[in-house]
Amino acid sequence: MYPPKHHIEGNENTIKKVVKTYPFATLVSAKDSKPFITHAPLILDDNTLVGHIDKNNPHTQVLCNNHPIVAIFHGPQTYISPSIYTTQQLPTWNYIIAHAHGFVNTIEDPNLIKQSIVNMTNYLEAPDHKYILGLDDPKMDRLINYVHGFQIKIDHWEGKFKLSQDKIPADIHAAKQILIKNNQTNIENFVNDLFEAHF
Numbered sequence: 606m607y608p609p610k611h612h613i614e615g616n617e618n619t620i621k622k623v624v625k626t627y628p629f630a631t632l633v634s635a636k637d638s639k640p641f642i643t644h645a646p647l648i649l650d651d652n653t654l655v656g657h658i659d660k661n662n663p664h665t666q667v668l669c670n671n672h673p674i675v676a677i678f679h680g681p682q683t684y685i686s687p688s689i690y691t692t693q694q695l696p697t698w699n700y701i702i703a704h705a706h707g708f709v710n711t712i713e714d715p716n717l718i719k720q721s722i723v724n725m726t727n728y729l730e731a732p733d734h735k736y737i738l739g740l741d742d743p744k745m746d747r748l749i750n751y752v753h754g755f756q757i758k759i760d761h762w763e764g765k766f767k768l769s770q771d772k773i774p775a776d777i778h779a780a781k782q783i784l785i786k787n788n789q790t791n792i793e794n795f796v797n798d799l800f801e802a803h804f
Contacts, residue, residue, distance in 0.1 A: 608765055608767070609771075611770045611771055612765060612766060612767045612770065613763075613764065613765065613766075614703075614764025614765070614766045615764070616764070617762055619764065620703045620762045620763075620764040621649060621703075621762075623678050623680045623701055623702075623703040623764070624647075624649050624654075624678045624703055624705065625649060626680070627678050627679060627680050628646045628647055628648060628649075628678070628728075628729070629644065629645070629646050629678075629679075630644070630645060630646070630647045630654075630656075630676040630677060630678050630705075631643075631644055631676070631677040631679070632644070632645060632647075632656075632664065632668075632674060632675075632676055632677075633674065633675045633676075633677065634664065634667040634668070634672060634673070634674045634675075634709075635667075636666070636667045636672075641663065641664040641666075641667055642664075643658055643662060643664040645657070645658050646725065646729070647676055647757070648721075648724060648725045648728050650724075652758070652759045653756050653757065653758055653759065654676055654705060654707070654756065654757040654759065655712075655721045655724070655725070655754075655755075655756045655757075656721075656725075656754075656755060656756075656757075657712075657718060657721060657722060657725075657752045657753060657754045657755065658752075658753055658755075659751060659752070659753070660750075660751050660752060660753045661751075662753070665753040667709075668709050668711065668753060668755045669709065669710060669711040669755070670710070671708045671709070671710055672708065672709050673706075673707075673708055673709075674706075674707060674708065674709045674757055675704055675705065675706050675707075676704070676705040676707075676757060677702065677703070677704055677705075678702070678703040678704075678705070679700075679702060680700070680701030680702060680703070681700070681701055681784055681785070681788040682698065682699065682700035682701065682702075682784075682788075683698070683699055683700075683783060683784050683787040683788060683791070684696065684697075684698055684787070685697045685698065685699050685769065685780050685783060685784075686783075689776075689779045689780065689782075689783050690772065690776040690779060690780075691773070691775045691776055691779070692772070692773060692776055694772070694776070697767075697769070698767070699767050699768050699769060699780055699783075699784055700765070700766075700767050701765075701766050701767075701768070702764070702765045702766075703762065703763070703764055703765075704762065704763035704764075704765070705757065705759050705762055706759070706760050706761050706762070706763070707757040707758050707759040707760045707761075708757065708758050708760065709755050709756070709757045709758075710755065710756055710758075711753065711754065711755055712754030712755055712756055715749045715750075716740075717754065718749060718752055718754035719740055719745050719749055720740065721754055722738065722745065722752075723738050723739070723740055726738040768780060768781070768784070769781075
């Protein structure tokens with residue numbers, strides 16, 4: 606079976622922690638063999654994901670009517686060089702991924718969409734809450750006509766955590782340290798280079 610059992614995370618609370626820590630998701634739907642892929646932040650409320658996208662996005666035509674959907678949440682990932690292990694190994698890639706399978710429906714009420722945007726902002730501003738978005742903000746009234754709100758009722762979760770679990774403890778620890786280090790270094794280097802090239 607794929608993936609191997611030791612790469613499957615079965616603890617729903619652990620999977621949800623990925624979703625809460627990395628809320629920017631890849632939404633995947635299909636209609637008549639045509640795929641729709643959109644990237645958007647989603648906030649988990651009990652067993653429901655809530656989000657919104659631009660009404661002009663063609664993906665909106667399937668973000669309704671209890672249509673099936675998968676939301677993919679990407680945690681940290683990195684190449685693992687055999688040089689970090691204490692034992693002889695081959696190169697590999699480690700990653701943390703959460704899949705939410707469910708059914709999506711439109712949020713029709715503009716006030717509920719606005720409330721979902723306020724809730725999302727409040728969640729993303731935690732813990733310091735340096736910015737508070739009010740429901741009565743006039744910019745919200747101008748924006749709301751261009752927003753498609755939706756909610757995904759989760760049918761089931763999948764966690765795919767490839768973290769060198771099949772190695773000895775010393776090698777698992779080494780892989781963990783590289784996962785942390787490479788993600789911090791890669792983000793810093795990539796973003797610096799990108800901004801230097803564009804700004």
